[in-house]
Amino acid sequence: MKLFEQPAHVLHDMLVNKEITSLELTQAVLARIDEVEGDVQAYLTITREEALAQAKAVDEKIAKGEEIAFLEGIPGAIKDNICTKGIKTTCASKILQKFVPPYDATVMQKLEAQNPVVLGKTNLDEFAMGGSTENSAYHPTCNPWNTDCVPGGSSGGSAAAVAAGTAVWALGSDTGGSIRQPASFCGVVGMKPTYGRVSRYGLVAYASSLDQIGPITKDVTDCAHILNIIAGRDEMDSTSLDVQVPDFTKALVQDVKGLKIGLPKEYFVKGMDPEVEAAVKNGVKELEKLGAEVVEISLPNTDYAISTYYLIAPAEAATNLARYDGVSYGERAEDASDLVEMMTKTRTQYLGEEVKRRIMIGNYALSAGYYDAYYLKALKVRRLVKEDYDKAFKDVDVIICPAAPSVAYKIGEKIANPLEMYLQDACTVPLNLAGLPGISVPCGYNKDKMPIGMQIIGKALDEETILRVAYTYEQSQSYHEDRAQLGGK
């Protein structure tokens, strides 16, 4: 394997053993960017100079014989809706095209304690609204397995970079599947931790009660390591949970004996791509062979999850995005004669179609006279969805289903039909509504060699069990060693 194809834990050992330097590694990944970024377009900003300087600094430290942290000197990428002090954070929106945060997100502070090499900021659907990264105001990102296809979204840039070898690891954010679905589409590992496990401070809010930052990596081992780094209570985020953070790498054991897996029947019905269904069921069979017990379960309110999500998320988005008004930061439209015109023109010109659509839906749902029928009802159904899981988890340890109902589709194929796009989120949004952790691990390909992801869902704060199941499965296969070959065009 080439350097840029290696997972972080392998590279870390190579650095420790002085087989490579961080500079060599960083240069290898930057060379890979030069080679394929034109086809993949995973990045919005590349911080080449800063990356090289950081690599050199880490090498000096190693030369002095100092110990290094897990991510130290290893190049990675950050989704461009996570605030990075002094580095442009655009959310793939025109309205923040020049926005340079004066502060770091908490996850960035935690990462920086590790001295990783940050290569840049990755593409996303504008403000994380979308499932294909086509809603970026700058450019689409292409799937490294077939560049005619979408990488999924909204963390499409992060997933594509990890899959293409233009980043060793990446951070994404997941509001309705935005880590797990692109991980599935790009054949990499992506985890949405329990709501409150990772601080949201500095994550530009889309839907506050659903958003969660998580790792996108080449394998489960890297996922556990990065979760160790970013998890934990943060005084700056009142919704972050004040609980002990275990060492997640301790969960990296191959053992599912006696573990009970629930297969929700509602996920394996209409609209599901048969190849996806077959691959996931094979994966479950494999786990059964390894000693797990599989039972069919029911999550009866699954059908309502999409409609619930598409009321709650836009309602929160409508208020979260109200701040982009041209007054004190971000872009401001010219030629306005008064305040209302200034705000209206600014938002009309600088916000994208999908963002505006969700703002409209959200404001409608919150309006006097409609609140009870839409927003309040959605909150009640959200509770029912959560109760489905609570009930199911009385009998099972994890729940397994696909991370997406299909493999990556062609760029442009679904973008004209927002409703069809929304239905793509069916496998992932229920977890966000319930606040539960979920991981997507590669479990095979369709006939066109497009990756399929298996989603493992756990109880709240039980990331350890899903990591253990994911690791056990991963180690029984070799999908995590496959690398995208940039087909297509």
Place this chain on the structure above:
Amino acid sequence: MSYEAVIGLEIHSELKTKTKIFCGCATSFGAEHNTHVCPVCLGLPGVLPVLNKRVLEFAIKAGLALNCKINNFSKFDRKNYYYPDLPKNWQTSQYDLPICEHGYVDIETSKGKKRIRITRIHMEEDAGKLVHSGNTIKDSETSNVDYNRTGVPLIEIVSEPDMSTPEEARLYMEKVKSILQYIDVSNCKMEEGNLRADLNVSLRPKGSDVLGTRTEMKNINSFKAVEEALEYEIERQEEVLEDGGHIIQETRTWDPDRGVTLSMRSKENAHDYRYMPEPDLVPIITSDEEIEKFRESLPELPDARQARLESEYGLSSYDAGIITSSRQMAEYFDAVVAAGADAKLAANWIMGDLSKNLNAEGIGIEESPVEAQRLGEMIGLISKGTISSKIAKKVFEEMWKCPDSPEKIVKDKGLVQITDTKAIEAIVDKVIADNPKAVEEYKGGKKKAIGSLVGQVMKQSKGKANPQMVNQLLAQKLD
């Protein structure tokens, strides 16, 4: 037809926490524009609020002092509207589950005691301030925003529409102000906008129990304006109704210079605030034990203090009411008494000469150049007979000007009362000798004539002779 007014107040009070409600920025007033700001109060992308625990403590204390029930479960909501002084374009406030509910205060009106019920008290953040290049927004080329005030904690105290006269509204607001100052949760500096009220008023035929259409006047920040604005508005509504018209539900602004209210925004243009629960803050859970702890920490409140002054010192209800109307005055009074002064004299001096001087200079009692200790000593001198009440006024004026003790002033200025019988007798003899006419009149039965003789003695002693002794000696010598 004769009408009766129905008045309700929403009082906004800034809490005197050191830092803002959701971030660590300072709350102090008067700093250079946009210096008390950070990513959180500026509403930059990605920031999150964290509730300042002091705000919760102060709100609960205010609720307890205003006889409210404190809700064990409370939450914040987003009140959405677009305005440049609101960086997020929503105000974090409380909607359906405020921290306090169902309170009351009693006020002493000219017609007796009246209870004004309080519907609720909720916590919220203040907005920033627009700084216009011209005098008003209309004649300004540009407007700038100062975000220093953004995120300063507020409580909003909403009354029931229990008041029926402008006087009651003023008394209610004064009482609320006094209570907030007593419990030390707000500076209540009205000129700095610490305390301001929205006034709601409607009219209905006397005796009717149906509410009329109301109008609202926002951001009234003086007691005088509360009364004047309501007086004007009641009169205006009365005229409209008398002329057969009907009141439009609207927001009106009070122009204190012209003494009129003007239409600002009608109900049709009213905001739909699209309230929603604030997902970035967790619900506020307060146990009964915590609430009891806050209750125990409250100081003596005005009503209790007034009762104490009446029973302990025999002050009249009126005097005790005035003395306890502000915590500062009540504390000053206690200090004067502690310095050895007679309580009734202390009350008279505080309400009389001291208040007169403070008002003339426009300063508060806590800034008085005559400290409580010195005033107490001076009153002590009166009681001992060292100086007369009349001389005391001169001493007090000296004390106002210089920091010397009253004893030193009396000594330096030679203001000690003449109580030496021989000295007074000498003057008395001289006056009797010099005023044979008056002496004759007195002896002829015109007892009043003694007054002019006393006056002469006092004049010749430069006011220092003890008046009682003068009277006594004169009577002795003439009878």
